[in-house]
Amino acid sequence: QKEVEQNSGPLSVPEGAIASLNCTYSDRGSQSFFWYRQYSGKSPELIMSIYSNGDKEDGRFTAQLNKASQYVSLLIRDSQPSDSATYLCAVWASDTDKLIFGTGTRLQVFP
Amino acid sequence: GAVVSQHPSRVICKSGTSVKIECRSLDFQATTMFWYRQFPKQSLMLMATSNEGSKATYEQGVEKDKFLINHASLTLSTLTVTSAHPEDSSFYICSARSSGNTDEQYFGPGTRLTVT
Numbered sequence: 001q002k003e004v005e006q007n008s009g010p011l012s013v014p015e016g017a018i019a020s021l022n023c024t025y026s027d028r029g030s031q032s033f034f035w036y037r038q039y040s041g042k043s044p045e046l047i048m049s050i051y052s053n054g055d056k057e058d059g060r061f062t063a064q065l066n067k068a069s070q071y072v073s074l075l076i077r078d079s080q081p082s083d084s085a086t087y088l089c090a091v092w093a094s095d096t097d098k099l100i101f102g103t104g105t106r107l108q109v110f111p
Numbered sequence: 112g113a114v115v116s117q118h119p120s121r122v123i124c125k126s127g128t129s130v131k132i133e134c135r136s137l138d139f140q141a142t143t144m145f146w147y148r149q150f151p152k153q154s155l156m157l158m159a160t161s162n163e164g165s166k167a168t169y170e171q172g173v174e175k176d177k178f179l180i181n182h183a184s185l186t187l188s189t190l191t192v193t194s195a196h197p198e199d200s201s202f203y204i205c206s207a208r209s210s211g212n213t214d215e216q217y218f219g220p221g222t223r224l225t226v227t
Contacts, residue, residue: 032214043204043221044155049213088155092214098145099216103154 002027004091006102015111019076023089023102026070032092033065035074038104039085048074079109113139115207117219124195125227131191132222134205140185141207145216146178149202161188185210195226 003026013019021035032051036044050056050063050072062075072091076083086104093100114137124130134144146158159180161167167180179191188207192199204221208214 034215036218041202043202043218046215046217049215090216097143098157098160099214101155 002091002093002096002100004089004100004102006087006089006105008103009106010108011105012108012110013079015079015081015109017079017109019079019083019107019109021074021076021087021089021105021107023072023074024070025072025089025091025100027091027093027100028067028070029094030091031094033063033072034090034092034099035061035063035072036088036090036101037085038088044088076107079107081109081111083107084109113207113209113215113217115141115205115217115219117205117222119222120220121223121225123225123227126196127194129191129193130195130224131189132203132205132224134188134190134207134219136186136207136217139207140210141188142185142210143208144182144188145206145208146180146188146190147204147206149204149221155204158190192224195224197226200224200226 005024035048038044048063050065056063060077064073088104089102090099116135118133144161147155158173159167159169161182169175182188206216206218
């Protein structure tokens, strides 16, 4: 069974710091990787997608992918209290044509 | 970014009645839509995958006769919860996958169903 693993947290960081969120996956054939942010009581919002090894930057967010290690991470620079949410790592399972989600990491940014 | 809407956002119904939830992709065509359910403080649970013009594929343990899914066009999918019971109370979220080349999937805002 394909799995996506995340530390549930909470990960607590001070305002202005870098938050580092990590994810590992089991399916070596996966080619598409995503990070979603979900505020309490709301639906997930896509914040990053990454398909190639290396880093992809978008504003304060950087996604990192290492397919050999089956590892995806999300860095949030200059963390703000408004970044406090649950971050879901998702991996596209090409054989079943659906997203496999991790259970999410809860991030708390304190002033 | 791509926008997906859901209607209604909240619904309260009596036990035994049916409820229909609509999911629309507003600015793109979605060949595939997905229906999820999420209970408080739990992970997203995929219920079914819906492809335009064909029957939905249900996940193991999801009753297809209770959760009716129709994907009539490239921009609209509906989920009908039939003969709802209090244990069906949950947050129902749809998502849509663009017919383009990426695997990106965009979520609607969700529908909170309460069955009394």
